[in-house]
Amino acid sequence: MIRPQKSRFITGESIINMALVLFALFILIESRDYSLEARRFPQVVASITAILGIYLIIRDYIKVKKSHEAVIEEKGTEREKCKESNNSPLIIIAVGILYFIFFRFLGFIISTFILMSVVPILLGYKNYKIIFLLSVVLTIGLYWIFTTFFYIPLPKGILF
């Protein structure tokens, strides 16, 4: 089925290319006040990267425009597939950010135990016994190995 799309010419690639061009422009603008030695290399590389990025945006736009009917169909099915598949990438990123926020506060043991127990369930794993055992063994095992043998001071958190 062909689905109507809001922005038929904006693809994932063009968003990445635009982001890279913006990053290169940021480097160009930011480096204006630096000394010659400090700005020479970054300015040359940023200019080339920005030009290549703009070229790729135009190339992709022309390619999509030329065959946009086919592309719309393809993207439509791709999007359907994505919808059907899952939102696991978002889960993993969200868990990663939450872990960063609570790591120092809750400490390694509690935050890792929560992560090890919650992520498999969110990813659809149903054997709770294994999840619990793995969470306990790995959390304590990793803490013991890294603090005792590798002398890494993992945060203890407020409860310990």
Next chain:
Amino acid sequence: MWLNSLFTALSADHLMFLLLGSVLGLVIGAAPGLGPVFGLAIFLSMTFSMKPTVGLIFLSAVYASSVYGGSISAILLNTPGTPGSIATCFDGFEMSKKGEGGRALGASTISSFFGGIAGVLALMFLGPFLAETSLKIGPAEFFMLALAGLSLVAVASKGDTIRGLMMGGFGLLLAFVGRNVVTGSARFTLGTLYLEDGIQFVPLVIGIFAFGQAIVLAKEKGCIAKATKVTGVMQGVKETLTKPISIIRSSIIGVAIGILPGLGINAANFISYLVEKNSSKHPETFGKGEICGIIAPEAANNASTSASLIPAFGLGIPGSSTSALFLSALMIHGLTPGYGFFSLNGELFPTIIWGMLLAQVSFLVLGLLGANYFVKVTQVPNALLVPIIMVLSFIGSFALRNQVLDILLMVIFGLIGYYLTLYKYPMACLVLGIILGDLAESNFNRALRISHGSLKIFIERPISLILLIVIVLSMLFPYIKKFILMRIRKKPA
């Protein structure tokens, strides 16, 4: 003297610490983020009370095994255990997905062994000579070497050169963030103290490859290898033995890169992979589970480990963090590095050499015996594997500097890595830019300072000129080859 040293190296205390070092090195190497630098830094203090030979052999075993250990997680989980095994992921993980993890591990173990032996032999025979020669290499030559590495971007770009160049540019721009080595000024730090040290390489690599892979596995569900039957480790060993040219070529590249200060195992691993791909008759098979894509990077990174000790032992100049740690170990034990180190310390140097050779044998045996067990990781459901990779990524990013912000940096690059992989951007080019960016820029500026701003320095110095000619010829070679082939085809007609 060499025979007596062999008996010393084979004595019980030496062997015990050799084995301990190998096991610890394997664990450290396989865990993402905990590379050889970390291993040597941690265990250096343990060697204070040991005899010099025992201490140095123990550290050699940790070093060699951790570099090899990085390939285990690279092959089985697409998560490089050390930055020196990034290129091993490209074909190693593809083989694991096909249920050929055992074959890949066999190839990686035996090629790491041969590479390691080549490195030790280079240290033994060429050490004094090469230590002297490496002094003749200045900023102009280093810039040309970095340029030669960057010229490989086109090879690494998987057919879309423009995209490859843009990713290389992105990598270079990331490398510019932080305090400039030559001028000392802070650049692109957004006013934060955290970015003054630059974007940390270890969290970045863990993010792009390990955390990014955790996202991919979470999305795919199931388990990595669908095949229930795992192919044999010995098959990989046998196949590797039929590729002596690849082993020799990559070992030479590894030794050469190891001797040059500042390049390290990550550059050796990467550059040898690209050279192997470029010289292959079937470059299109690379990245799809080609065994030479494992042999080359693994032989090279292990060859560069011992070779990187040549300037440290011979001149007292550490070219990398790992050789600096070895140098500290020498000095702690009251030994003086320098030209005389190779000949004046009696049995010490031969004993260390024997110890290093035995360290290669030790990880070879452990690797081959353990490979069948390691490979079972690919049968674990992704839902259980993902949180384990995530936790190891968090610890790996945090461990080196005890900075919680490194965890956030890793997550951000995980997201970037995931989307770049999803849209098939060549990650090899990005990493190449990051590895060589600082080296290229700092040596370019140093060279211009020496020449008072004249670009002539790059063509006046003979080694620099030769390197420049090689770069130009290697870039023109495909077109020259095409032109000659066209002429040959036209002639009979």
